[in-house]
Structure formats: structure tokens, C-alpha cells
Amino acid sequence: MKHFIRTFVCLLLAFSGNSSYASHIVGADLYYTHISDSTYKISIALYGDCGAGSSAAFSLLPTATPRICLYDGSLSDTTLYLAIDTPTAGIEITNACSGAFITQCTDVSSTLPGIKKFTYSRVYTLPHNSANWQFKFSGDLGSTTAGRAAAITNISNAGATTMFLTASLNSNLGNSSPSLTVSQQSYFCLNIPQTYGPAAVDPDGDLLSIHLVSATNGTGSSSCTSVTAPVTYATPYTGAAPLSCTAGSFIFDTLSGIMNFTADILQRGVIAYNIEERRGGILVGTSQREMTVHIITCAGGPCGSSAGTNDVVKENAVIMYPNPANDDLIIEMIGADYNEMTITNAIGSVLFSQTLSATNTTIATDRYPAGIYHLSLKGPASTKILKLIISH
Numbered sequence: 235m236k237h238f239i240r241t242f243v244c245l246l247l248a249f250s251g252n253s254s255y256a257s258h259i260v261g262a263d264l265y266y267t268h269i270s271d272s273t274y275k276i277s278i279a280l281y282g283d284c285g286a287g288s289s290a291a292f293s294l295l296p297t298a299t300p301r302i303c304l305y306d307g308s309l310s311d312t313t314l315y316l317a318i319d320t321p322t323a324g325i326e327i328t329n330a331c332s333g334a335f336i337t338q339c340t341d342v343s344s345t346l347p348g349i350k351k352f353t354y355s356r357v358y359t360l361p362h363n364s365a366n367w368q369f370k371f372s373g374d375l376g377s378t379t380a381g382r383a384a385a386i387t388n389i390s391n392a393g394a395t396t397m398f399l400t401a402s403l404n405s406n407l408g409n410s411s412p413s414l415t416v417s418q419q420s421y422f423c424l425n426i427p428q429t430y431g432p433a434a435v436d437p438d439g440d441l442l443s444i445h446l447v448s449a450t451n452g453t454g455s456s457s458c459t460s461v462t463a464p465v466t467y468a469t470p471y472t473g474a475a476p477l478s479c480t481a482g483s484f485i486f487d488t489l490s491g492i493m494n495f496t497a498d499i500l501q502r503g504v505i506a507y508n509i510e511e512r513r514g515g516i517l518v519g520t521s522q523r524e525m526t527v528h529i530i531t532c533a534g535g536p537c538g539s540s541a542g543t544n545d546v547v548k549e550n551a552v553i554m555y556p557n558p559a560n561d562d563l564i565i566e567m568i569g570a571d572y573n574e575m576t577i578t579n580a581i582g583s584v585l586f587s588q589t590l591s592a593t594n595t596t597i598a599t600d601r602y603p604a605g606i607y608h609l610s611l612k613g614p615a616s617t618k619i620l621k622l623i624i625s626h
Contacts, residue, residue, distance in 0.1 A: 262523070274359075278355075279352070282350050283348075285348075299377075304367070304369060307364070314358055317355070349420050364404075370400045371397070372455065373398060373453065373454040374455060388477070389466065398462045401520055404518045404519060409511060412442055416619075424500060426496065429606060431487075433490075435582035442509060443488050444508070444509050445509075446505065448472070449506040476527075478498055478503075491507060492606060504526055506523070509521045552567060564594055565596075571613045573612070575597075575609060576610040579605070606622070
């Protein structure tokens, strides 16, 4: 197989700030994990813009203390403050390409914007079981707020809004939120068919349904009684139709959360996911993701690929290409962090696994239908999950 490693030739627009709201957050995930009995680990992942315009607020993320308001139904129960997980410097998740890895997360003078993921958590024992627990994040980070960027185009007065996410739990049955094994992706191409999905995998085997909902405006206040409301969308956008696309191209699948679209104008659109879990027909929990889709001008895709995704994915100790893959996928190791790989589909079923060589491994992908998969890399001390797109 012959491949070409192309350079990233997109013109990327810098995120703009707001004097009153810290618009350095471009996405967030709110979820929880069942530890034992009534004890849960509550987590939020924040996706921060590394750009110079956001540097002051961005620098506060390693010391942020996201506030979670705990409710039993409509009754406020307690306030929880989350602490940052390691690495405290965050993990860069920018969907960059070969020849363009130096983003603003590494060098603020770079012309390429970058995104870092920061995760915060706390283990908490619920005071009693209830079918109506709610965990609410209203945008308060302690020293700053999770403000949206003023440059967002599908929300009115976006720079004066703050993220709000909520998750629910039926602790009578015990439950963990699904793992969203594909990180948020910020940059997508204009006039080129695009595909994105969170690849949700539920550890309890619950039936998942994923819906696009209206984003909600939080107050960033330290009060847990603050009233929230859906944001005001700019005409003609809605939570269910958040992007400007060519007619008929926006398709959303509620089983997988995969969206296909062809954007027809440069834009930045907020997209909010609500993920529902059912067990025997009973709703056992919900979790949420908010992300900002930034449509940019690309030369045949971010790396020149026809699908508009990444020919090369580089994450720390591994390079994977081409992506999308057609006949073969090549995994190049940088060091010895991983020695085993597994390919799973969008519902978490294992399709293939094998050991990895110390240098590079070639995997035949023509045996699998076109679609989104996840590639899990395992090593003695760590595990990494990457998004893999197979096209034929």
C-alpha cells in the first residue's frame, strides 16, 4: 500500500474572548462511575482553547475546582467541588496532522489552534438511594467560568453565555455512565462530507439512545438555586439542527450518536448531546456532552483526504495512518508504551486484536464495513483509545 503524508494547509481562525466571560472552554463532558454500593465518582472533562487570546483564563484550568450541584429531584442536596486529575497540564486532543503537530498548545506563536482536555473528579457517597438524583454543572470553575466563545455563530450573544450540563442517576439500580471513547473534535472541513460520533460504550450493557438537545445557559454562580434556561439560537438554528449544511446532508443516528454532514458556510456551532441509558425499559441514567464544531477552509480535507478527516493521527507514543483507512492501517510505535491493540465497533463489540511490533504493524481493514470504530492500545502502564474511520 502506498500512502502520502500531507501537510495541514487549512487556514484556522483563532478563538476570540469576552471581557466578562472566560471564553476559553470549547466543550465539556459530564458523567459518573459507580464505585460500590452508594459511592460514585463524578467527573467532568473540559476542553480548553490553547490560543493566546484565551491564555489568561486557560492558565487557571489546572487549578480550577468545577462545582457540581447535587439534587434529589427538585430538592437541592449538597454542593461538590471537583479536583483535577493527572496530568494536571491536560492532554492535547487537537485533530492535527503530519507536519502540523506544533499547535498553540505547544507554542502560542503557532498559527494552528490547539485544544487540551482537562479532567476533574470526586468520589462521593450518596446519602440515600433515589431514582431522581441529578448532578448539575452551571459553569462555575472557582477562579473562572466555563464561558462560550463570542465567535460562536449559532447562538445569539454567545460570548455572554456559560456552559450548563446535567447528568441523572437512578441509584436504586446502580449505574455508570457510558464511556465516550472518541474525544471531542473541534475542526471540520467546509464543503466536504464529514462524519463524527462519540463511540459510546456502556459498561453495564444498558441500551443507549443519544439525542441532540438545546444547549443550556448556566450562570457560573456559586449558588445551587440559580435558574437555567436553554440558550437562544440564532435563526434558523436549533438544538436538533445546529449547523448550516447542504440540503439533506445532516443526518443524525440516535443509536450511535454519529452525525454526517456537509457544511456549506464557515461557522462555529455549539452541539449538545444527551445520552440516555435504559435497563429493562427503565431509565437508569443520563449524561451529557457539549462541543463546538468549527468549520474551516481545507484543501481536500485537514490532511487532503477525501473524507475530510485525518490521514495521520499522532498521539504521544503512536502514529496511525491513513485515517480513513481503506485496505490497510499502519500503526507506528514511538517507544514501547503499547504492545497490544484491539479494534471494536461503535457498540463496543471486539472485532480483532493482536500484539504490536516494536516498530510498525500493518492491519488489513478491508474485511470491515465502512464506518467509525475505535482502536484500543494497551501497554504495561497505560491504555489509549483512538478513533478509526474505515472507508471503501
